[in-house]
Amino acid sequence: MKREKATTLYFGPQHxxxxxxxxxxxxxxxxxxxxxxxxxxxxxxxxxxxxxxxNWIQTFTLMCRFCVPEPxxxxxxxxxxxxxVAGIEIPERAKxxxxxxxxLARISSLMLWxxxxxxxxxxxxxxxxxxxxxxxxxxxxxxxxxxxxxxxYIWPGGVRKDFPxxxxxxxxxxxxxxxxxxxxxxxxxxxxxxxxxxxxxxxYISQEKVIERGVVGQPLRACGIKSDIRIDDPYEAYDKIKxxxxxxxxGDIWARALVRKEEIRESISIIRQVIENIPKGDVYTKxxxxxxxxxxxxxxxxxTESVRGEVGMYVASDGGNKPRRVHFRGAAxxxxxxxxxxxxxxxxxxxxxxIMNSLGTCPPxxxx
Amino acid sequence: MELLLEKIRDRIKVNFDLKDxxxxxxxxxxxxxxxxxSISSILFYLKEQMGFKHLMHASVVDxxxxxxxxxxxxxxxxxxxxxxxxxxxxxxxxxxxxxxxMIWPQLNTYEREFKEMYGIEFEGLEAPDEFILEDWxxxxxxxxxxxxxxxxxxxxxxxxxxxxxxxxxETIAKRSGEEIPDFAKKYSR
Numbered sequence: 001m002k003r004e005k006a007t008t009l010y011f012g013p014q015h016x017x018x019x020x021x022x023x024x025x026x027x028x029x030x031x032x033x034x035x036x037x038x039x040x041x042x043x044x045x046x047x048x049x050x051x052x053x054x055n056w057i058q059t060f061t062l063m064c065r066f067c068v069p070e071p072x073x074x075x076x077x078x079x080x081x082x083x084x085v086a087g088i089e090i091p092e093r094a095k096x097x098x099x100x101x102x103x104l105a106r107i108s109s110l111m112l113w114x115x116x117x118x119x120x121x122x123x124x125x126x127x128x129x130x131x132x133x134x135x136x137x138x139x140x141x142x143x144x145x146x147x148x149x150x151x152x153y154i155w156p157g158g159v160r161k162d163f164p165x166x167x168x169x170x171x172x173x174x175x176x177x178x179x180x181x182x183x184x185x186x187x188x189x190x191x192x193x194x195x196x197x198x199x200x201x202x203x204y205i206s207q208e209k210v211i212e213r214g215v216v217g218q219p220l221r222a223c224g225i226k227s228d229i230r231i232d233d234p235y236e237a238y239d240k241i242k243x244x245x246x247x248x249x250x251g252d253i254w255a256r257a258l259v260r261k262e263e264i265r266e267s268i269s270i271i272r273q274v275i276e277n278i279p280k281g282d283v284y285t286k287x288x289x290x291x292x293x294x295x296x297x298x299x300x301x302x303x304t305e306s307v308r309g310e311v312g313m314y315v316a317s318d319g320g321n322k323p324r325r326v327h328f329r330g331a332a333x334x335x336x337x338x339x340x341x342x343x344x345x346x347x348x349x350x351x352x353x354x355i356m357n358s359l360g361t362c363p364p365x366x367x368x
Numbered sequence: 369m370e371l372l373l374e375k376i377r378d379r380i381k382v383n384f385d386l387k388d389x390x391x392x393x394x395x396x397x398x399x400x401x402x403x404x405x406s407i408s409s410i411l412f413y414l415k416e417q418m419g420f421k422h423l424m425h426a427s428v429v430d431x432x433x434x435x436x437x438x439x440x441x442x443x444x445x446x447x448x449x450x451x452x453x454x455x456x457x458x459x460x461x462x463x464x465x466x467x468x469x470m471i472w473p474q475l476n477t478y479e480r481e482f483k484e485m486y487g488i489e490f491e492g493l494e495a496p497d498e499f500i501l502e503d504w505x506x507x508x509x510x511x512x513x514x515x516x517x518x519x520x521x522x523x524x525x526x527x528x529x530x531x532x533x534x535x536x537x538e539t540i541a542k543r544s545g546e547e548i549p550d551f552a553k554k555y556s557r
Contacts, residue, residue, distance in 0.1 A: 037497065040499070041498070041501065213474060214423055214472055214474045232446060301425060301451070310424075314425055316429045333474070338474055338476060338477060
């Protein structure tokens with residue numbers, strides 16, 4: 001009788017190295033993974049089903065809960081999809097404020113990524129620094145929106161309220177601080193020989209594979225493909241702002257990390273341009289009574305560039321005061337399932353967590 | 369822009385059985401309504417011949433009143449910067465269509481989800497594992513006629529302490545021997 005050489009290893013759903021409540025069922029021979037299967041189902045909260053029983057504005061309050069590390073792109077996608085179906089034009093100032101919020105969310109999420117990627121390789125100080133510094137961004141969110149994590153701020157018609165007094169100066173001050181800290185992050189993480197050895201050549205994805213698999217965000221840009229929805233299909237005020245899209249050609253965890261490192265600097269530049277050029281005016285278009293607000297029959301899809309890549313919201317209306325269908329597409333829907341299952345084959349079990357972090361796997365985006 | 373969208377529509381019309389089409393110039397978008405028999409060939413043609421390389425999303429909408437499920441594929445042509453929404457309708461009672469994950473591998477995940485949540489059978493789909501639902505033998509829960517309240521009542525029991533009254537305020541008041549304030553009474557069930 002032939003003996004089975006492979007051992008099944010359940011990575012998650014409760015594991016310090018995993019990126020959320022999901023599991024990867026691994027088959028390993030020695031330390032090498034020979035098969036991987038993503039298993040989800042630990043987190044399903046039926047947000048999309050709930051949305052069908054709530055009116056358009058009540059649904060908006062559910063949207064940010066799809067993804068804890070970066071909720072704003074989800075609510076921004078929902079708001080724009082609803083505006084497209086309803087034919088609402090929002091004020092110019094609201095568009096600029098949305099850019100500011102999305103970029104602040106981007107920096108905040110990238111700082112969490114520093115923590116996750118550092119932790120996955122034993123660099124615990126990185127997480128203590130970056131999560132501590134992230135609090136300054138959360139302070140800004142609290143002042144602007146009232147919430148630190150979930151903001152419920154970018155709603156259909158614009159944004160909920162304008163800047164508080166002196167907010168622009170506080171934002172600039174925080175950006176100056178974070179920019180200085182990035183040099184220190186660089187010394188701590190990117191110049192660390194352990195980080196370099198554990199990421200260079202690990203979790204490699206070829207350019208052909210990222211195209212074939214429909215990969216988005218940094219995993220795509222780390223293979224030398226300059227793709228970013230903010231430039232390819234601009235929304236809000238991104239077409240009036242100058243910024244670069246960093247790329248690398250390595251296709252490994254190291255290349256994805258370098259792309260993310262540069263993206264924080266680009267976001268800081270975008271935020272400074274917003275504060276400098278934001279026009280005066282209203283911040284929202286007045287909408288009808290939410291209980292009675294009906295939207296004409298139709299559908300729309302709105303995409304937003306999040307830290308993990310392109311996310312999008314499909315919204316269909318049957319002409320009533322509730323959505324007929326709300327369907328979110330997160331980057332992790334591809335990255336954490338078909339792509340991860342592929343990339344893990346041949347990897348060492350010690351690298352699973354680092355690979356997951358580098359791909360931006362966010363389980364709530366899969367289950368919703 | 370209009371010419372480009374018309375060109376796409378005409379090429380689809382010549383080569384396939386196109387039921388209807390709609391343009392949206394502001395969004396640089398064209399909607400194509402097609403029969404489910406042509407879906408794989410049209411998607412393949414759009415991807416390989418017309419430059420719609422990127423599958424942005426796929427979705428299902430349950431049109432319960434019409435007895436149909438609408439399956440939508442949202443494609444994007446990066447070069448021309450236009451999107452196409454390919455839509456097809458399935459009979460709710462016999463929701464079957466071809467497996468399409470050979471065109472875009474990520475469709476495998478979508479199909480697994482649609483199978484569980486909407487009960488759509490994708491012929492040829494290789495997905496032996498459960499996706500989100502575990503040991504589920506009930507009706508597809510994302511269909512609009514799935515009664516979530518009845519399901520919850522059937523499967524889960526009332527939390528201890530609520531058997532005597534549905535409203536938690538009444539229970540608490542009864543336990544501590546207090547009266548429910550008048551303003552709160554009107555909200556009590």
